[in-house]
Amino acid sequence: MTKMPKPNYISTTNACKLCKPMGATLAFRGIEGAMPFLHGSQGCATYMRRYIISHFNEPMDIASSSLGEKNAVFGGGPNLKEGLKNVTEKFNPQLIGIATTCLTETIGDDVPMILHQYQSSSKTGCKQPMLVAVSTPSYSGTHMEGFHATVRATINAVTEETVDTEPCSINILPGFVSPADIRHLKEIASDWNIKATILPDISETLDGPALAECELIPHGGTPIESIKKMGSATATVEFGRSVADENSGALLLSEKHSVPCHRLGVPIGLRETDEFFSTLEAITKTPRPTKYSEERGRLIDSFADGHKYVFGKRAIVYGEEDLVIGITSFLAEIGIKPVLCASGGKSGNLKKAINSACGDLLKEEPAIYEGTDFYDIEEMAAGLSPDLLIGHSKGYQLSRKLDVPIIRVGFPIHDRLGGQRILHLGYRGAQYLLDLIANALLTKKQDDSPVGYSYM
Amino acid sequence: MQSALLTERKDQVIRNDKTTAVDITCDKDSAAGAISQRACVFCGSRVVLYPIADAVHLVHGPIGCAVYTWDIRGALSSGPELHRLSFSTDIQEIDVIFGGEKKLYNALIELIERHKPKAAFVYSTCIVGIIGDDLESVCKKVTKETGITAIPVQSEGFKGNKRAGYIAACNAMARLVGTGDTSNIPPKSINILGDFNLAGEIWMIRKLYEKIGITVVANITGDGRVDDIRRCHGASLNVVQCSGATMHLANMMKKEYGIPSIRVSYFGIEDMADSIYAVADYFKDEEMKKKAQEVIRQELAEVYPKLQEYKKALHGKKAAIYVGGAFKAFSLVKAFRLLGMDVVMVGSQTGTESEYRELQEITDEGTIIADDSNPLELSSFLKEKDVDIFVGGVNERPIAYKLGVAFCDHNHERKEALAGFTGMLNFAQEVYSSVLSPVWKFMPRKATTQLEQSND
Ligand code: SF4
Numbered sequence: 036m037t038k039m040p041k042p043n044y045i046s047t048t049n050a051c052k053l054c055k056p057m058g059a060t061l062a063f064r065g066i067e068g069a070m071p072f073l074h075g076s077q078g079c080a081t082y083m084r085r086y087i088i089s090h091f092n093e094p095m096d097i098a099s100s101s102l103g104e105k106n107a108v109f110g111g112g113p114n115l116k117e118g119l120k121n122v123t124e125k126f127n128p129q130l131i132g133i134a135t136t137c138l139t140e141t142i143g144d145d146v147p148m149i150l151h152q153y154q155s156s157s158k159t160g161c162k163q164p165m166l167v168a169v170s171t172p173s174y175s176g177t178h179m180e181g182f183h184a185t186v187r188a189t190i191n192a193v194t195e196e197t198v199d200t201e202p203c204s205i206n207i208l209p210g211f212v213s214p215a216d217i218r219h220l221k222e223i224a225s226d227w228n229i230k231a232t233i234l235p236d237i238s239e240t241l242d243g244p245a246l247a248e249c250e251l252i253p254h255g256g257t258p259i260e261s262i263k264k265m266g267s268a269t270a271t272v273e274f275g276r277s278v279a280d281e282n283s284g285a286l287l288l289s290e291k292h293s294v295p296c297h298r299l300g301v302p303i304g305l306r307e308t309d310e311f312f313s314t315l316e317a318i319t320k321t322p323r324p325t326k327y328s329e330e331r332g333r334l335i336d337s338f339a340d341g342h343k344y345v346f347g348k349r350a351i352v353y354g355e356e357d358l359v360i361g362i363t364s365f366l367a368e369i370g371i372k373p374v375l376c377a378s379g380g381k382s383g384n385l386k387k388a389i390n391s392a393c394g395d396l397l398k399e400e401p402a403i404y405e406g407t408d409f410y411d412i413e414e415m416a417a418g419l420s421p422d423l424l425i426g427h428s429k430g431y432q433l434s435r436k437l438d439v440p441i442i443r444v445g446f447p448i449h450d451r452l453g454g455q456r457i458l459h460l461g462y463r464g465a466q467y468l469l470d471l472i473a474n475a476l477l478t479k480k481q482d483d484s485p486v487g488y489s490y491m
Numbered sequence: 492m493q494s495a496l497l498t499e500r501k502d503q504v505i506r507n508d509k510t511t512a513v514d515i516t517c518d519k520d521s522a523a524g525a526i527s528q529r530a531c532v533f534c535g536s537r538v539v540l541y542p543i544a545d546a547v548h549l550v551h552g553p554i555g556c557a558v559y560t561w562d563i564r565g566a567l568s569s570g571p572e573l574h575r576l577s578f579s580t581d582i583q584e585i586d587v588i589f590g591g592e593k594k595l596y597n598a599l600i601e602l603i604e605r606h607k608p609k610a611a612f613v614y615s616t617c618i619v620g621i622i623g624d625d626l627e628s629v630c631k632k633v634t635k636e637t638g639i640t641a642i643p644v645q646s647e648g649f650k651g652n653k654r655a656g657y658i659a660a661c662n663a664m665a666r667l668v669g670t671g672d673t674s675n676i677p678p679k680s681i682n683i684l685g686d687f688n689l690a691g692e693i694w695m696i697r698k699l700y701e702k703i704g705i706t707v708v709a710n711i712t713g714d715g716r717v718d719d720i721r722r723c724h725g726a727s728l729n730v731v732q733c734s735g736a737t738m739h740l741a742n743m744m745k746k747e748y749g750i751p752s753i754r755v756s757y758f759g760i761e762d763m764a765d766s767i768y769a770v771a772d773y774f775k776d777e778e779m780k781k782k783a784q785e786v787i788r789q790e791l792a793e794v795y796p797k798l799q800e801y802k803k804a805l806h807g808k809k810a811a812i813y814v815g816g817a818f819k820a821f822s823l824v825k826a827f828r829l830l831g832m833d834v835v836m837v838g839s840q841t842g843t844e845s846e847y848r849e850l851q852e853i854t855d856e857g858t859i860i861a862d863d864s865n866p867l868e869l870s871s872f873l874k875e876k877d878v879d880i881f882v883g884g885v886n887e888r889p890i891a892y893k894l895g896v897a898f899c900d901h902n903h904e905r906k907e908a909l910a911g912f913t914g915m916l917n918f919a920q921e922v923y924s925s926v927l928s929p930v931w932k933f934m935p936r937k938a939t940t941q942l943e944q945s946n947d
Binding site (some may be wrong): 076120 | 521522524525526527529531532533534549552553554555556557558559560561562575576578579580581582583584586587598601602616617618620621622648649650651652672697864867870871874884885886887888890891892893894895933934935936
């Protein structure tokens, strides 16, 4: 076994997580007509934009209240109000999503109160955007917590009184998955005649077409009208085994509006996808469209085609907890041995979730670490002789050192094209991942071979 | 169309009419709610100090500040690579309440023991400014105990903009200057300031200077070393590239050690040649001047014919420039002219009034000149001027691509060397291969203008 991370670990080297406000801006970007707004100093907004842009290759505007020294002393209220006014004037957003930062949390700005003052003093008559605020101090948690908290805050602020339940309307809270994933979810819903409200929906806002005119705010995103009606849905399906109860939008909808909730793992791999599909079958009381039974059948067929090349290979999986859980469970299905599952997140649920998702498939439990960084991952990897890494781009240095392939999934993908087009979800996503993984291993074998054979 | 300019920003954009004197407002805090392309003080100091490769760069703050600046520039090192790691104290809520000094101390001790650096830079961030940790005393203590100089960088994010960060970085380096042995430094010696060795640019520049008989004492900061900076006061001349980043250090060295400085730019043929001549002139050495002529002649003979080829293809195409420092913009204007292209818009994040005045002088009538712009404005300029290529940083890239405009990354993330004679050739090659790519023909914006034209 490998070394444990030092118990008194006090500095982070090459973090395997991002900060809360980052998650908030990403979630807000998936709401129609919304403008993400960071209440803090200028730098954070600029950095996060750059980080997000490098992955999606899409414009990503984040407004900032641009606090300076004076504001840090006397409070950021006036700048926040000024900023909201400017954003409203210039962008005419339907909603402004305000997330706090370490600075404004610490100087103690009472954001809800400032917003209340702002709203009651703004001119009546001209259309004011909806304001949704979320508290995201960057010194606690990770971007994933910021993301889920934002979804929940949005539901809390926007969803209206429940009216009659709309038949076959389902809320899907997908978490932070790729635009391609969201598009796939929409396709499933439409093939099934489900009226789905997917919150957030970054399928167009962060993966849009080339345009003749620059859009002030990218089109697409979950329509606010649909969010308003989420309380009247037949059910809510929420992905993410690591999501804490207090960050769960599904739980809120069930508490406030009695919408039955189904909290599942992210549907990555065969069995997690099976669970998602049977949940939909149970909710809609109709069987899945044949298209998907066929996709499932083809996937299993390809499991047989590929099994020899992947069996027994040793993998290190890292990244956001829910992605790690999903990928690990998929690897277990195809006979790859996850030897290390690591995340910078610290939900406390990772171990339990991996064990329950992988069930009987793993003879040996992998090393599972939360709250870790790439320094620790590297130290542990040294004794594990992995055959491949699966995670985002930031593992590249390690893969180079170890001379093993890296399979890029999740966020961020900063050193390859098409991070936004990676499909992780559903049978189709599993199919894509299987081919990707098997082919990466074959490439390595072929490259390492002295003859460079041309048949598998 | 509604004006893309915020009222607050009216004074920060001018149109060159060649007659009215420039009266542009700059170095002003970004307006709240504007999507400024500017970052914070911390960012400014981080990018300047980052290439010092044998120092630990520890960010004292929440995880975001460190993550978003991890390996942010392609600054290459010919030896140690400590600068490419992202160290953070990862401040947590408990540190915010009880103060983070102890954690910082532990982190420094841990990292110094682990990496045996030549020095450690400790960056303060927004939160540190608020909770009031005494970096100075922690650093002093650590220096005493470990014998490794730990230097606080006073870079609290909200205390100004990026420019203030440059000053903080220079102040930090100034503590090293004067602490090393200068006994064997020859009189014909220089320091190279303000080049960050992106894609190995400083190696080319060093070689050119060495060819004419100059000793380079320290690269500040590209491929930088702590010990070189300690003894750089032994050089006879500081050669400072660009205006913003390291000018402050040069000024301090002038005051303290009487070392004069000259400002140069390595972008474009003219400016590169001038940079070599200026040094030779300074030393009033005929032999050196001759060598300089010879070196430049050789280099030009190599690249000039190829540049003419590009010029033929690019003649009359229109370029827009938006970069960090205005000084670089001068060179770019000239470089485009060399390629027969017209610069129709030019702006920067941190230009000064006199720099904007100079831009007015060297650009053509009608050219837009902007300070601290934002995506909205930039895209309106691109459209208005029907630009063929836009030069900027990663944040600007998607604006260009969305509108079907070619783009050249001339910021800190570029992987192609653009400085020096070879750099000019690379630049021409990059502009050529982007502007003439067939893909723009398929962009909706171009398609509609073509349609309009054919209807006229
Ligand atoms: S603005 Fe403050 S919190 Fe944000 S990145 Fe800069 S130093 Fe860090």
